[in-house]
Amino acid sequence: MPDEKSSQPDRIVSKFSRRTACKLGIATAFMAAGRKVAGAVLPLAADRGSPGISEGTSNFMNNKPHIAVVGAGAFGGWTALYLLRGGARVTLLDTWGPGNSRASSGGETRVIRGAYGPDQPYTRLAARALDLWKQHEAQWKRKFFFPIGVLWMAEGDDAFERGSLPFLKDAGIPFEQLAVKGLARRWPQISFEDVEWGIYEPQSGYLLARASAQAVVDQFVAEGGEYRQSAVAAQELESGQWKALTLSDGSTSDGSTLIADRYVFACGPWLGKLFPHTVGPHFISTKQDVFFFGTPAGDPRYNEGNVPVWADHSGHFMYGIPGNQGRGFKVADDTRGPEFDPTSGQRVASEDGLAKARRYLAYRFPGMKDAPLVETRVCQYENTTDHNFIIDRIPGSANVWIVGGGSGHGFKHGPALGEMVARLVLKDETAAAVYRLARFEAQKAKP
Numbered sequence: 001m002p003d004e005k006s007s008q009p010d011r012i013v014s015k016f017s018r019r020t021a022c023k024l025g026i027a028t029a030f031m032a033a034g035r036k037v038a039g040a041v042l043p044l045a046a047d048r049g050s051p052g053i054s055e056g057t058s059n060f061m062n063n064k065p066h067i068a069v070v071g072a073g074a075f076g077g078w079t080a081l082y083l084l085r086g087g088a089r090v091t092l093l094d095t096w097g098p099g100n101s102r103a104s105s106g107g108e109t110r111v112i113r114g115a116y117g118p119d120q121p122y123t124r125l126a127a128r129a130l131d132l133w134k135q136h137e138a139q140w141k142r143k144f145f146f147p148i149g150v151l152w153m154a155e156g157d158d159a160f161e162r163g164s165l166p167f168l169k170d171a172g173i174p175f176e177q178l179a180v181k182g183l184a185r186r187w188p189q190i191s192f193e194d195v196e197w198g199i200y201e202p203q204s205g206y207l208l209a210r211a212s213a214q215a216v217v218d219q220f221v222a223e224g225g226e227y228r229q230s231a232v233a234a235q236e237l238e239s240g241q242w243k244a245l246t247l248s249d250g251s252t253s254d255g256s257t258l259i260a261d262r263y264v265f266a267c268g269p270w271l272g273k274l275f276p277h278t279v280g281p282h283f284i285s286t287k288q289d290v291f292f293f294g295t296p297a298g299d300p301r302y303n304e305g306n307v308p309v310w311a312d313h314s315g316h317f318m319y320g321i322p323g324n325q326g327r328g329f330k331v332a333d334d335t336r337g338p339e340f341d342p343t344s345g346q347r348v349a350s351e352d353g354l355a356k357a358r359r360y361l362a363y364r365f366p367g368m369k370d371a372p373l374v375e376t377r378v379c380q381y382e383n384t385t386d387h388n389f390i391i392d393r394i395p396g397s398a399n400v401w402i403v404g405g406g407s408g409h410g411f412k413h414g415p416a417l418g419e420m421v422a423r424l425v426l427k428d429e430t431a432a433a434v435y436r437l438a439r440f441e442a443q444k445a446k447p
Contacts, residue, residue: 076266078418099210118163149308292328
């Protein structure tokens with residue numbers, strides 16, 4: 001289930017918000033703005049001749065490794081911030097800016113929840129992420145997390161919900177098991193037809209997506225990171241023969257390059273195009289329509305606080321988020337849509353998708369039966385074939401990492417994943433097997 005997606009679109013390192021300048025003090029702000037963007041230092045634990053390693057590099061910046069992170073979304077932005085805090089010199093790149101309309105981290109809201117079914121690493125990761133979201137809210141004095149609760153409605157096939165229970169308990173995420181009578185008593189505005197029981201996570205809820213993606217990059221710059229709004233040109237990145245990243249304005253090379261000791265590609269739906277052989281066969285971007293309906297005038301039953309975020313495994317996996325600054329009652333089908341090009345795809349919601357959303361709304365929320373459509377959005381999921389993330393080095397390149405495959409559920413994990421990836425990259429460690437590329441070959445070998 002999507003978790004739903006900056007800084008100003010033309011921002012560069014030397015520009016920062018007035019809020020950032022006030023927090024840093026003018027002298028500190030000018031120091032942050034004055035950092036150079038490109039350069040190279042001697043590699044740490046990397047072989048000469050590996051991508052990005054130049055024989056003629058100089059050793060400066062107190063021997064800090066220089067790490068380039070490509071992509072400033074939920075995975076890339078948080079990874080860059082934690083790499084910086086871990087002692088690296090970090091350059092962060094993004095073509096259109098954090099939280100832009102093409103990004104998987106764009107849009108207004110995303111769900112943050114702990115239920116994930118059986119046999120998975122994500123409940124514990126979500127618990128850590130929730131702690132980090134709260135910590136950063138307090139530190140930055142910004143509001144991103146809204147703990148309005150998450151309700152799971154279970155029908156006949158309740159393997160997902162049953163399998164979630166021990167993982168929620170183990171991770172320390174509060175939850176209640178509710179019989180259908182208890183559900184109907186607590187939320188009479190919801191029709192629980194065919195629902196047999198439910199899980200309620202009272203301390204889960206939703207996150208502001210675009211606003212938090214922008215804030216992470218703002219903070220990255222405020223703490224001394226280098227941000228450039230620039231595209232990386234396609235250049236046989238899987239070959240292992242390149243020595244620097246060629247930067248582009250999106251259509252032609254602008255003539256500049258970026259040399260670093262290590263590279264992290266957190267490019268969301270573009271990973272399959274940049275790495276067509278390594279990632280492409282295991283990766284697809286799909287079009288996902290999202291609808292927002294107007295609640296009845298003078299009727300607060302469908303506002304946040306009176307109804308939680310909800311997820312429903314009845315036929316199609318439907319989910320929704322109420323409220324959020326009057327943007328409407330969000331409804332979406334989590335079923336994977338058609339293949340979608342994140343760069344050139346037309347972001348127009350389908351009439352068929354709208355009809356399905358209306359039918360579902362009338363079925364599960366009868367008081368919203370004739371609600372007007374007030375807004376639509378089209379985003380994309382960047383799905384791996386098993387819906388698990390990819391966190392691994394490119395085969396044959398010890399200093400080139402791929403981080404992606406959010407598969408519609410990645411946004412919430414941003415801070416915890418960034419913390420984990422930074423540790424792996426800085427300490428030359430290896431991710432758990434569930435995230436590594438080798439799993440795809442192992443899956444193919446199974447009878």
